[in-house]
Amino acid sequence: MMTMRQIRFHGRGGQGAVSAAALLSLAAFEDGFEAQAFPKFGSERRGAPVESYVRISDRPIRSHTQVYAPDAVVVLDATLLRSEPVLRGLTDGGLAIVNAEGEPEMATGEVAPRWLAVTADRISIEHLNRPLPNTVLLAALAGASGWVGLPALETVVRRHFGRKGERVVGANIEILREGYRLGAAGGST
Amino acid sequence: MRRQLEGSRAVAEAVRLCRPRVIAAYPITPQTHIVEHLSQMVADGELAAECINTESEFAAASVALGAVAAGARAYTASAAQGLLLMTEVLFNIAGLRLPVVMTCANRAVGAPINIFNDHQDSLSLRDAGWIQLYVESNQEAVDSMIQAYRIAEACELPVMVCMDGFFLTHTFEPVELPEQAQVDAWLPPLRFSRALDPVAPATLGGGSEPDNYLEYRRAQHQALDHAADEIVSTAAAFQSTFGRTHGALIDGYRLDDAERVLITLGSVMGAVRDTVDALRERGERVGALKLRCVRPFPAAGLVHALRGARRVAVLEKAISAGAGGIIAAELRAAMHAAGIALPVDGFVGGLGGRDLTPASIEAVFAASAAAGPAPIGCQFVDVDAADEAARPGE
Numbered sequence: 001m002m003t004m005r006q007i008r009f010h011g012r013g014g015q016g017a018v019s020a021a022a023l024l025s026l027a028a029f030e031d032g033f034e035a036q037a038f039p040k041f042g043s044e045r046r047g048a049p050v051e052s053y054v055r056i057s058d059r060p061i062r063s064h065t066q067v068y069a070p071d072a073v074v075v076l077d078a079t080l081l082r083s084e085p086v087l088r089g090l091t092d093g094g095l096a097i098v099n100a101e102g103e104p105e106m107a108t109g110e111v112a113p114r115w116l117a118v119t120a121d122r123i124s125i126e127h128l129n130r131p132l133p134n135t136v137l138l139a140a141l142a143g144a145s146g147w148v149g150l151p152a153l154e155t156v157v158r159r160h161f162g163r164k165g166e167r168v169v170g171a172n173i174e175i176l177r178e179g180y181r182l183g184a185a186g187g188s189t
Numbered sequence: 190m191r192r193q194l195e196g197s198r199a200v201a202e203a204v205r206l207c208r209p210r211v212i213a214a215y216p217i218t219p220q221t222h223i224v225e226h227l228s229q230m231v232a233d234g235e236l237a238a239e240c241i242n243t244e245s246e247f248a249a250a251s252v253a254l255g256a257v258a259a260g261a262r263a264y265t266a267s268a269a270q271g272l273l274l275m276t277e278v279l280f281n282i283a284g285l286r287l288p289v290v291m292t293c294a295n296r297a298v299g300a301p302i303n304i305f306n307d308h309q310d311s312l313s314l315r316d317a318g319w320i321q322l323y324v325e326s327n328q329e330a331v332d333s334m335i336q337a338y339r340i341a342e343a344c345e346l347p348v349m350v351c352m353d354g355f356f357l358t359h360t361f362e363p364v365e366l367p368e369q370a371q372v373d374a375w376l377p378p379l380r381f382s383r384a385l386d387p388v389a390p391a392t393l394g395g396g397s398e399p400d401n402y403l404e405y406r407r408a409q410h411q412a413l414d415h416a417a418d419e420i421v422s423t424a425a426a427f428q429s430t431f432g433r434t435h436g437a438l439i440d441g442y443r444l445d446d447a448e449r450v451l452i453t454l455g456s457v458m459g460a461v462r463d464t465v466d467a468l469r470e471r472g473e474r475v476g477a478l479k480l481r482c483v484r485p486f487p488a489a490g491l492v493h494a495l496r497g498a499r500r501v502a503v504l505e506k507a508i509s510a511g512a513g514g515i516i517a518a519e520l521r522a523a524m525h526a527a528g529i530a531l532p533v534d535g536f537v538g539g540l541g542g543r544d545l546t547p548a549s550i551e552a553v554f555a556a557s558a559a560a561g562p563a564p565i566g567c568q569f570v571d572v573d574a575a576d577e578a579a580r581p582g583e
Contacts (some may be wrong), residue, residue: 022195025361029193038360041304062326062459064356066544 004057005147006067010086011076014046016134020074021052023156024138028056030152036061049084056147070094073112074141076120076133078104087112097140097183099133116144118182127171135172136179143183150180191365196327196357197222199364200292203334205236206372207290210261213241213252217271218304219354220294224266246271250278250289257287258393260384262338265289268354269296272310276317279347283318284409285394288341288348288381292334295455295506296354297541305542306354307506308455312483312515318409320348320416321483323454327357328364329435335367336423339376343423344416345383353456355542367431375430413485420482438487440479441494443469447476449558450495452520453504454480457545461504464550475554480516488523495524500532502557504550504570506539513537513567521564534560538570545570 007024011017018039025037033056040051053067068088072095075086087096087110096112098104099120118140120133135157142148153176161169194202200223204212212231214224230236239256243249249265256263267275272293282289293311297303311321320340324330330352337348352358385393397405417438424437442462444450453461458479468475478494480487495501503517512518517535524531534557539545549571556568 022361026193029363034363035193036360036362038355041355041359061362063463063547064326064353064360064456065460065546068546 003059004055004061005072005145006070007054007056007072007074007141008067008070009052009054009074009076010080010084011050011052011134012046012080013048013050015050015076016132017050017052017076019160020076020134020138021054023135023153023160024054024141024148025056026156026160027142027148027152028054030155031148033058033148034061036064038064040066049080072097072141072145074137075099075104076137085110095141095144097137097144099137116140116183116186118179120179123175123178127175128168135175139176139179140183143180144186145183150176153180190368191363193361193363194327195222196330196352196360196362197294198226199327199331199366200334200352200358201226201230202366203331204264204292205230206367206369207264207335207338207376208236208262208373208378209238209264211239211241211252211256211263212265213243213249213256213263214265214267215243215246215249215271217246217268217296219296219306219358220266220268220271220292222358223292223294227264246274247278250275250282253289253291254278254282254285254287257282257289257379257381258285258385260379260381260386262379263289264291266292266294268294269298269304269310272314273298276314279314279317279319281394282347284405286345286383286409286412288338288345288379290334290337290341290348290350292330293349293351294354294358295351303541304354306356307540307542308351309507309540311349311351312507314349315484315515318346318413319484320344320346320413320420321351322348322420322481323351323483324357324481325435325456325458325479327352327360327362328433330357331364331366332427332431332433332435335372335376336420336427339426340416340419340423342379342381343419344412346412346416351455356456365433371430375426417482417485417487420485436479436481438482438485438490439494440481442477442479444476444478444494444497446474447497448474448499449502449554450476450478450498450500451502451504451550451554451557452478452480452491452516454483454516455506457504457506457539457550460545460547461550464547464554467547468551468554473554483516486519486523488519488526491520491523492527492529495531498531500534500557500560502534502536502553502565504536504538504545504553506537508537508540508567517567532560532562532564534565535567536565536570537567543571
């Protein structure tokens with residue numbers, strides 16, 4: 001299926017960019033791949049820009065450097081489009097998934113080969129009563145790319161949120177399915 | 190079992206498998222997750238140990254010292270300023286020849302304050318009398334923790350396993366965790382012959398006079414020297430039981446027919462291996478060498494491994510301010526002592542968490558290849574170009 005896929009998440013502290021990367025790596029591992037996830041912490045405060053990285057491969061991953069040529073970027077906060085070079089290094093044909101209503105606007109004039117806007121805040125508020133866009137976008141990435149399967153995502157989300165009770169687990173599973181559907185369908189409007 | 194775990198969790202699992210009876214620590218980023226996981230395991234009844242949250246790192250090291258002196262296997266972990274606050278106790282642990290094992294989650298030392306990775310903390314303690322192992326991956330961190338107890342207890346010397354903060358401690362990647370029964374069979378319970386016992390009162394750590402202090406220090410130096418054999422045999426024994434090796438003192442990569450060799454330590458070695466492969470594909474005869482063990486310094490092994498090299502570059506994440514790269518200086522001394530005239534170019538980079546990218550590693554290879562007959566003393570990698578131009582000759 002692949003040699004190596006690299007994904008970069010952009011978010012703000014508290015939005016779950018680090019957890020999203022970890023969950024993606026866990027799902028890829030569940031699907032039988034080699035996987036690596038790690039954060040680039042800034043000053044560890046709410047609201048500050050945060051990056052996290054994932055590598056998925058069918059061969060052992062040796063490098064521990066940051067991701068400079070992502071095959072996909074996932075942007076958890078559309079305001080980052082105005083302040084951070086979120087598309088830097090994106091490969092030809094690379095995918096950008098943004099938590100946004102409608103077409104995202106890039107102040108810098110950068111253009112992603114493929115855009116996907118997903119109303120992740122709205123979906124997470126519907127299910128969890130607060131904006132927690134990470135699992136929606138994670139599932140949308142899975143749906144759009146096919147790099148990990150929905151069953152694997154559901155398994156790791158169940159495990160991850162298990163301690164928080166069945167209601168939280170159930171809501172997150174619903175979120176995953178909706179995100180995955182949107183990703184597979186090419187985005188929401 | 191193979192599991193996808195955060196590095197800190199993986200190390201905590203490895204420590205649990207070694208059954209320490211005392212865990213003492215004070216939290217400091219990026220070490221915190223390791224002791225949090227261990228504390229959770231003790232609270233959940235998965236690990237029968239006394240878990241002590243001390244009031245400082247000095248106290249944490251002191252508790253580990255006391256625990257081993259009383260015959261209990263002990264563990265602690267720290268980083269950066271926390272490790273340096275332990276300094277006095279770490280020298281004492283080594284001087285008392287106590288087999289304490291700790292993890293250093295490598296982090297830069299302030300000022301300026303910086304929570305990110307380099308090797309300044311543990312390399313600044315290279316003279317403390319501890320065995321120091323530097324690991325490349327979380328699998329190596331797990332395996333080295335288990336080896337560390339066996340080495341420490343065989344040599345009656347403390348072992349510090351150094352793993353890169355964030356680059357390893359906060360990275361999720363697959364690790365194979367051995368079964369408890371396997372580890373139990375491979376690492377029997379600590380039997381410390383000099384353990385303090387009220388039934389047979391004795392003093393550990395009495396004073397020493399000018400007429401015997403020198404002999405104690407010589408004995409300690411010799412013990413470190415001899416520990417090299419134990420590290421090698423432990424790595425071999427580990428491989429035969431668990432089926433994995435990461436090298437013992439050093440780990441060469443594509444050294445056969447390599448004319449130029451890059452030496453480094455820690456997690457950057459993975460990217461260095463990838464870079465060597467890329468350069469080899471372009472026909473460059475390059476190789477790499479991971480320095481797994483910094484103390485005892487494997488001078489003879491390095492001289493042997495580099496016998497075919499024409500030029501060596503050392504890339505290290507620490508500096509002896511006012512002198513230059515630490516490992517480069519030690520390698521030059523080893524070569525000189527062996528009567529070998531091998532140019533050793535010194536590179537310092539990746540300080541305070543700056544990523545050593547594939548491009549920067551390639552630039553180090555290129556700078557070393559382009560250098561004249563005189564070796565590069567100490568060149569900083571990826572420093573601001575304008576800054577460099579303003580201070581030529583660095």
